[in-house]
Amino acid sequence: MIPTVTLRVVEGPHKGQEFVSTDLTCITIGRSEECTFRLRGELLDLFVSRRHCLIEVRPEWIEVRDLESSNGTYVNGQRIGFPIDRASRDGSTAFKRRLKDGDCIHVGASVLQVAVQTPAGGATPSEEAEAVPASASL
Numbered sequence: 827m828i829p830t831v832t833l834r835v836v837e838g839p840h841k842g843q844e845f846v847s848t849d850l851t852c853i854t855i856g857r858s859e860e861c862t863f864r865l866r867g868e869l870l871d872l873f874v875s876r877r878h879c880l881i882e883v884r885p886e887w888i889e890v891r892d893l894e895s896s897n898g899t900y901v902n903g904q905r906i907g908f909p910i911d912r913a914s915r916d917g918s919t920a921f922k923r924r925l926k927d928g929d930c931i932h933v934g935a936s937v938l939q940v941a942v943q944t945p946a947g948g949a950t951p952s953e954e955a956e957a958v959p960a961s962a963s964l
Contacts (some may be wrong), residue, residue, distance in 0.1 A: 827944060828848065829883070830943040831888060832846045832855070833940060835938050838937055839871070843863075853881040855881070856874060861878075871934060878895040879932075889922050890936060901925070901930055901931055902930055906922060
């Protein structure tokens with residue numbers, strides 16, 4: 827079952843904006859007109875890259891991935907994405923993070939709160955992730 831994912835800007839120049847997805851999708855966040863969820867219009871947007879990050883919604887999980895943004899993407903205060911010294915990147919999974927209901931994503935000067943609602947009787951993506959045996963690869 828596909829969860830309904832709501833991204834709500836709770837802090838910053840775009841406070842009050844929200845994006846709701848009810849499908850399997852990839853949501854791009856950034857300044858570009860090509861992005862699904864645009865954060866644009868204020869001077870503070872200089873800290874938001876044209877294509878800053880991507881949120882992938884699947885029945886089993888929701889994941890955010892930094893798209894080589896200049897200022898990084900933060901989940902609950904922890905930076906994901908490329909380090910300042912781009913030559914040191916190694917392709918590890920530190921550039922993406924699984925999301926659950928209530929997580930906060932910092933993009934530039936904006937904080938987006940993630941709300942996840944699953945259809946009646948379905949497990950939330952975080953519950954399904956916890957059910958995966960430790961030996962299983964993600």
